[in-house]
Amino acid sequence: MAEPAQQRDARDKLALLLSLIPYLMDHDSVPVKDAAAAFEVTPKQIRDAVHLIAVSGLPGESRAYLAGDLFDIDWDALEDRDTIVLTHTVAIDDTPRLSAREAAALIAGLQYLSALPEHADRDAMASLMAKLERGTAAGAAQVAVTPAGLRDTIATVRAAIGDHTQLEFDYVSARGDSERRSVDPLRIESVNDDWYLRGWCHLRKAVRTFRLDRIDQLVKTTRPISEHAERVVLPERLFQGSPDDLTVSVDVAAATLPLIADYVPDDAPREPDGDIVHTRVRVAHYHGLKRMVARFAGQLTVTAPPEARAAVAAWASAGAARYAETTSADDEEG
Template sequence: MAERAQPLQARDKLAFLLSLVPWLMDHDGASVSEAAAHFGVTPEQIREAVELIAVSGVPGETDSYQHGDLFDINWDAFEERDEIVLTNLVAIDDSPRFSAREAAALIAGLQYLSALPENADRAAIASLMSKLSRGASAQPSQVGVEGAVTTGAIDTIAPDPLAPTLALIRESVERGVQLELDYQNSQGQRERRRIDPLRVESIDADWYLRGWCHLREAVRTFRLDRISNAIITEQPIEHRASDSDVRLPDVLFEPSPEDLEVTIEVVPSAMPLVSDYIPDGANTTEHEGRIRTTLRVSHYHGLKRLIASMPGVAVVVAPPSARAAVQAWAQAGVARYRSTT
């Protein structure tokens, strides 16, 4: 019995057609069955889409379609061998192209994404980087992101001290097994933890692992530079980000009743750097050209690192204990610097 095609909704049909044309350009001479298998539709839907493409185009200056204004295919190959060969493309070469610098910036971002454990299958990212390289107006500069793992002409620029830990996390995700590690929290306490890794994220130069902690029986956030003696176990992962009992917030840090409240002033352009620390409903006002707001931090040690990462753009206003902690830490750094010069 012939396979019966289910009609696509208008929005799905548009998305399908927009995806089909570039796929056919990359797979010149693909068969109808290959295209159907790739897009998860029936061969009949592929044939209907190809016939629609063949009567699509852009009218010329006379607002009427002339020779060369429509897409075209090799009709003999299509009708006799069920093979799709595009013989005329419309407005493809006229579309704006990324400059070499723009393509290099996008490739660097994709290279960063390829290093994240949740993107363990990096074939699609590598394919997109290759297309950006080919489609730019000029050859992009070779770029690299520390800790990223890529192939081809794009190489890493320097070894990352966190790369071994990231590699272990990636391997545990690929194998579907748990991690064991020693973790030192912001108070300096060290504990052995068993983790189901869920997601790796970064804020500025710091990397964080979010995972299900079997010691705490909840999702916890671990800064990678505080992880040591990590090993991969043979225990299968029991919790995943898609599980109904796992709540993985969009923000990296969530407030808790034990958090400390700190008032700071920050220049408006630096607000995105502290947005993850600002609780919902925080009183935010403008004060002499700066934004005054409230942060919640688990410990003053974390506050010191945060303020040190924004020299000249953030100032601790209150409480006095927070100001004193940051001041003492800065003075200790100056004293050490002077002792080594």
């Protein structure tokens, strides 16, 4: 049975009204023609909706609609300049707001989604993130965002992913070796403060993960990605094991274990001991432990093998010595 035209028209007017109010609140001053274009309706429909807004509101304690209980607009601006300006809103500011922590979690999720090539409408996500920031009770808590030094790199990688073209760059491995790589970019994503590119490496003939802060001389080519990349199904885990990986035993705080889950092999033991878990992690090189130990200082301890403990101890001793030198120099200057 077809919906009556009158009922459908009332529903459309209500939908326009509910959408128009937050739109006007996000804009200090909006020409009627701009609002009409934004909602794909006629200027007359916008003016009719504005007049309806002006007689909408919530009754006060007296259960009567007094002046302060209704929306209001700048009538002179509407009549003289055909411009809409809200001068008073009702109940909107009284609605429950997200906490700073809740907004930060949503923003972080949107940042992750915007990094995936299948989500192309990044402008809409950026607009939503801005609204979440403004709509919190006390401003969103700070979350990991693109470091300033990597913005150009991330923009170039995203452009190549969107265009399905290859990248070329110099890459410094964890061992300090530098090689020129040709890569079919597949995905860019972040873990804590670090950003990574996953793609088909033509040098290694396999999928590899590259840390963006180790990439230099990045070039977006016009060569299309290879058939290998088109057939690749990326695993859920960011860090994949390799036959050349080294296994290291660690004691890690139970609350921290999920944060290093990508480094823990599936067959590794997870033995709880109070607030500590005895387990193993895999690394490409013992030097790679330095970053992990630094990030989780006081929460992760390397227990074996001796070579791994020695590498971390030497790094920590060198850092302490450097700190002592700096402190001594400052004292002399003082």
